[in-house]
Amino acid sequence: MKRPCLHAICTILNTPGACRLGANLQTGALMGRLTFSQLPGAIMRGTPHLQIRLLGDLELWRNEKLLSSDAWPDRKTCQLLKLLVTFRHRVVATDELIEALWSKLDPYAARNSLWVAISQLRRVLEPELTVRGDSSFILTEPPGYRFDSAGQCSIDVDAFLKQVRSGQEQQLQGKLTAAITAYTAAAALYRGDYLERDPYEEWAIPPRERLRETFLDLLRDLAACHLALGRYQDALSIARRALELEPCRESVWRLVMEAHYRAGEQDQALRAYERCREALSRELGVSPVAETTALHTRILQNPLVPVHAPPAALPPALALRLPFVGRSREWPRLCELLQQVMEGQGQVVLITGEPGIGKTRLLEELAALAIARGARVLSGCGYEIE
Numbered sequence: 001m002k003r004p005c006l007h008a009i010c011t012i013l014n015t016p017g018a019c020r021l022g023a024n025l026q027t028g029a030l031m032g033r034l035t036f037s038q039l040p041g042a043i044m045r046g047t048p049h050l051q052i053r054l055l056g057d058l059e060l061w062r063n064e065k066l067l068s069s070d071a072w073p074d075r076k077t078c079q080l081l082k083l084l085v086t087f088r089h090r091v092v093a094t095d096e097l098i099e100a101l102w103s104k105l106d107p108y109a110a111r112n113s114l115w116v117a118i119s120q121l122r123r124v125l126e127p128e129l130t131v132r133g134d135s136s137f138i139l140t141e142p143p144g145y146r147f148d149s150a151g152q153c154s155i156d157v158d159a160f161l162k163q164v165r166s167g168q169e170q171q172l173q174g175k176l177t178a179a180i181t182a183y184t185a186a187a188a189l190y191r192g193d194y195l196e197r198d199p200y201e202e203w204a205i206p207p208r209e210r211l212r213e214t215f216l217d218l219l220r221d222l223a224a225c226h227l228a229l230g231r232y233q234d235a236l237s238i239a240r241r242a243l244e245l246e247p248c249r250e251s252v253w254r255l256v257m258e259a260h261y262r263a264g265e266q267d268q269a270l271r272a273y274e275r276c277r278e279a280l281s282r283e284l285g286v287s288p289v290a291e292t293t294a295l296h297t298r299i300l301q302n303p304l305v306p307v308h309a310p311p312a313a314l315p316p317a318l319a320l321r322l323p324f325v326g327r328s329r330e331w332p333r334l335c336e337l338l339q340q341v342m343e344g345q346g347q348v349v350l351i352t353g354e355p356g357i358g359k360t361r362l363l364e365e366l367a368a369l370a371i372a373r374g375a376r377v378l379s380g381c382g383y384e385i386e
Contacts, residue, residue, distance in 0.1 A: 048152065077124065079198075086195075092146065137150055137152075157211065168221070219241055223235045227258060228336075
């Protein structure tokens with residue numbers, strides 16, 4: 001009789017269960033006749049696809065269907081999943097799980113309760129599980145248990161952080177439109193604070209605070225990208241959302257001031273500074289930092305007027321209020337180049353075109369943006385010799 005090829009069996013099945021099966025085969029012959037019905041449960045069935053949402057209230061989706069509260073045997077089983085997923089990058093010790101969930105029980109009862117909850121959780125995640133301990137997601141590893149996505153689980157926190165990192169990379173490269181796309185996708189994933197219905201669980205507090213801080217930074221950076229592209233109302237809308245969550249965030253107040261200033265609303269910019277100062281005094285008992293004060297002084301002393309107004313131009317106050325439209329291709333590119341200049345990378349730009357198409361207005365807007373961001377702008381003009 002020809003010897004079976006164990007390597008071929010494991011390659012075809014390509015699952016952890018297949019490798020465990022291979023360990024039970026003796027070299028030279030099969031231990032009895034192997035049939036498909038005798039394979040471990042993890043091989044017989046298809047592992048379900050899970051979606052776990054931790055931002056806001058917990059949501060568990062299995063094969064695109066949201067599990068209702070009735071799917072959970074009890075609250076402890078649900079809490080156990082939250083714990084294991086929170087610490088999914090490591091093994092969570094048995095004693096740690098007991099301390100978090102069954103600290104009031106005696107050691108024997110606590111371990112038994114943990115064992116029952118683990119079994120129930122595995123059934124919630126994989127209803128067709130047929131072999132005890134053969135879960136694809138809840139693994140038994142000394143000294144406790146570990147959650148494994150098994151390539152079949154997506155977690156909103158991971159997707160959120162991935163989009164944030166993508167936005168940061170695009171922003172650093174000056175690709176502001178791409179950064180906005182990534183940041184907006186990340187913001188859409190943030191349905192609320194991490195496990196917001198568990199405000200007093202000590203193990204949930206550190207990730208909640210980190211993710212909230214990341215979200216606030218995201219809103220600040222998203223507003224900054226809109227501001228750099230001249231989308232002042234979008235920048236203001238996003239900045240206000242951040243201030244609703246954290247009224248004392250000075251970096252966001254500065255964006256609000258600058259957006260109003262760039263939109264020609266100097267009075268609103270100055271009023272934003274006063275609101276910032278009041279919030280800091282009321283909540284923290286401090287004054288604005290030097291950077292905020294310097295921006296206030298610059299806005300106060302430098303009303304936003306065109307750097308160079310030709311004789312036929314409208315009065316500065318009126319020209320300031322006219323909307324700046326069009327230039328959907330040129331304006332983002334100029335803003336990206338300005339960003340590079342602010343980072344110390346000199347640039348030279350030549351703008352050409354027929355008379356009357358808006359070259360001067362385009363340069364005025366760019367110069368005003370540079371002034372608002374603290375740059376020194378020098379202007380000059382020349383005339384064709386008659």
